[in-house]
Amino acid sequence: MSQVAEFYIPNVGNVAADQGFTGPNGTQYGAGWLLNPPEVEAAALGVLPLVREEKPDHDSNTQYLREQQVGAVISYVVEDIPSEEIEARLAGLAVAAAMQVDLAAEQARMRFITPGAGQAMVYQTKIEEAARWIAAGSPPDLSAYPFIAAEVGLTAPSAAELVALWQTMESGWRTVAAQIEAVRMTGKNAINAAAAGGDPAAITAALNAALVTLAAFAP
Known part of the structure; x- marks a missing residue:
């Protein structure tokens, strides 16, 4: 044209x-x-x-x-551009980039667990109940362990198998959660270092690297 x-x-x-x-x-x-x-x-x-x-x-x-x-x-x-304005720009860019990394990390976590604070409390209660059941000597009476009692026969045929399943899932989740957290912190540290060095291109590169890695997490 x-x-x-x-x-x-x-x-x-x-x-x-x-x-x-x-x-x-x-x-x-x-x-x-x-x-x-x-x-x-x-x-x-x-x-x-x-x-x-x-x-x-x-x-x-x-x-x-x-x-x-x-x-x-x-x-x-x-x-x-005045140096104070450059510093303010870099700080704003770094804050925005860090927020994007935090959001991407949370989205990665949500691909492995059911969203919701209430559901998270249920998961935690199950793990704590399983630990109490094992510490008590794995009693056959499940009246003091309502979550185990409610799920036996649905998810697993016995309390022992159900607790073992919960623990396996918890172990797997903890491993993934730790990996996601490592990527999140590495990305934010790289963003902060780039901002301290006055390099906006490096801030963007650190952000993109973290987002790509976090997007790759899948169940």
Whole structure:
């Protein structure tokens, strides 16, 4: 798609060639007038082609690119961003990245357990009840162990097999949870180190690495 030519008109401003405009004296000029204007009238208005100088290279993390216009010429000036603003940007970027890592870690955990605080309490109560049952010598009377009593015959045929199953599941979950936590902490530490080093690209790289690893966890 070709770019539409632009013109500068004193006391009017910048106008695209295919747009209409109001002249300094209030005269209305229709859309497209600038594409082929009468020479005398264009000269009287002071119509000039708008010139945009080439943008200089700059580091957007540490420098602003300011646009300025003098007459029909638009030029660009590179200015250093104040150090305190750079630090604030890095801090904000690091906080946002850390929050994304925390969220991804929680999503990874939820792929292995049923969501909900109530369900988490049930799981924990089962494990504690299983430990009490074993510590008591694995008694056949399950009246003091309501979760075991309720699930025997459903998930496993005996209390011993049921408790063994719960413990196996708990062990597997603890292993996965520890791995997820290691990735979470490693990622956040890398993000903080990148922020301390003033490297926004490294913050993004550390975030992406953590997200990719956490996304790979699956039951």
